[in-house]
Amino acid sequence: MSPANLPLSGVNVLDLSTLLPGPLATLMLAEAGADVVKLERPGRGDEMRSYEPRLGKASANYAILNRGKRAYAVDFKDPVERDRVLDIAAEADVVVEQFRPGVADRLGLGYAAMSERNPRVVYCSINGYGSSGPAVSKAGHDLNYLAESGLLGTVLDRTGTPALPVTTIADIAGGTYPALVNILLALRQAEATGRGCHVEVSMAQNLQTMAYGYVATHQAGGGWPRPGRELLTGGSPRYHVYPTSDGRHIACAALEEKFWTRLVELIGLDEKFHDDTGQEDAVIAALEETFAARPAEHWQRLLEGEDVCTVVVATWEEAMASGLVETSDSDLVAPPESPDAGAPTLRSPVNPHLRRDPGTAVYPDLQPMTEATVWREGKH
Known part of the structure; x- marks a missing residue:
């Protein structure tokens, strides 16, 4: 211009x-x-x-x-x-x-x-x-x-x-x-x-x-955030980072039920962990075990094209090659x-x-x- x-x-x-x-x-x-x-x-x-x-x-x-x-x-x-x-x-x-x-x-x-x-x-x-x-x-x-x-x-x-x-x-x-x-x-x-x-x-x-959600929860009488225990800070298996067998990581953000349902089916998670309500720590542990059993390349191929809001954590070189950076x-x-x-x-x-x-x-x-x-x- x-x-x-x-x-x-x-x-x-x-x-x-x-x-x-x-x-x-x-x-x-x-x-x-x-x-x-x-x-x-x-x-x-x-x-x-x-x-x-x-x-x-x-x-x-x-x-x-x-x-x-x-x-x-x-x-x-x-x-x-x-x-x-x-x-x-x-x-x-x-x-x-x-x-x-x-x-x-x-x-x-x-x-x-x-x-x-x-x-x-x-x-x-x-x-x-x-x-x-x-x-x-x-x-x-x-x-x-x-x-x-x-x-x-x-x-x-x-x-x-x-x-x-x-x-x-x-x-x-x-x-x-x-x-x-x-x-x-x-x-x-x-x-x-x-x-x-x-x-x-x-x-x-x-x-x-940046803390809008924490402030809103507090104003509604819900107290202040519990470190590492809230929905987006590590307390939910649906929003978590999981290691793979080769030292890489998976970033899972399958918050909505449709994404979560497809993800747990896709990766073969035991059905007893599909409903994470009330057993969040156990489901986190199960997902850690599941993702740690395979390398990042396996998960990359499996997740490719799937609507599950779950991806492999990219290196800078991978991000450049993908066009996102x-x-x-x-x-x-x-x-x-x-x-x-x-x-x-x-x-x-x-x-x-x-x-x-x-x-x-x-x-x-x-x-x-x-x-x-x-x-x-x-x-x-």
């Missing part, structure tokens, strides 16, 4: 964030046509630039998350450079920051300072625990937010130990996506009213949405002079008809700040 016809064409986004939640949110804004300018500390820039493995001058992680943006080095503690940031923010539609609560204000870059210069600005703050309460200044990462929200302890292994999450759930589901939704809603409101606003995104607090060799993520310029990149969740040509998306070198405007020509 032509850049001028993209949904966020003409929207200026000033990104003061680092690492994952904020940069992933502004990546999606950039893919929908926004002009994203990222300000990073002088020298090293965003810490994620230094991660391994490398893709050209920066890490592959940084390249994937920051393609299509421009980056400038700024010392936020320098009064002259701080004032320059305020000048840039005066022409921004959106500002995203990821400092601990109160830090942006102390730097003179908080919502009050920016909205005084630009009443229409949508100012998004992403933080760990919110801007009030005893944990307001507490350091944290994804695992900490999951642990303190109660979610991490809902699934336990045989020793009673919580498992490490498969990805950064709090950062993305509690940070990136709520930030993106609130920014778009606030932009719509600013269009209608002429006034921007300050939206706050707390990663730990937003995990409550896709990358595009045309998505440039490194500067053109890099020998790795054509390396595959992250598949965008933004629909193709709503985003730019991925071939234009290169990640930015860190440039010095100049007196010239950082925004693309034609906006203001």
Whole structure:
């Protein structure tokens, strides 16, 4: 699609964030046509630039998350450079920051300072625990937010130990996506009213949405979840992971009766275990014995084409071969002079008809700040 016809064409986004939640949110804004300018500390820039493995001058992680943006080095503690940031923010539609609560204000870059210069600005703050309460200044990462929200302890292994999450759930589901939704809603409101606003995104607090079922059960008088004993956390044989004889695993999610009935017939489970009500542990044990008797390849062939919501847990190579995980060799993520310029990149969740040509998306070198405007020509 032509850049001028993209949904966020003409929207200026000033990104003061680092690492994952904020940069992933502004990546999606950039893919929908926004002009994203990222300000990073002088020298090293965003810490994620230094991660391994490398893709050209920066890490592959940084390249994937920051393609299509421009980056400038700024010392936020320098009064002259701080004032320059305020000048840039005066022409921004959106500002995203990821400092601990109160830090942006102390730097003179908080919502009050920016909205005084630009009443229409949508100012998004992403933080760990919110801007009030005893944990307001507490350091944290994804695992900490999951642990303190109660979610991490809902699934336990045989020793009673919580498992490490498969990805950064709090950062993305509690940070990136709520930030993106609130920014778009606030932009719509600013269009209608002429006034921007300050939206706050707390990663730990937003995990409550992920726990919707537990909250609903509690509100209905059902107590809080029993670790490893609820329908989706290990208490039901219909929603479980079972080992195979060759060290692989089967992911069973045959919750509905039609799927369950077909599954137990297909795998030859003893009829006394077909009705799992009241004997869940015994049925889990029977299924463990059944699946452990054969290798994953056997179960793959048996389950293929069957409507049973039960599959072999795929390796990355298998997922790529199946087409469920896709990358595009045309998505440039490194500067053109890099020998790795054509390396595959992250598949965008933004629909193709709503985003730019991925071939234009290169990640930015860190440039010095100049007196010239950082925004693309034609906006203001």
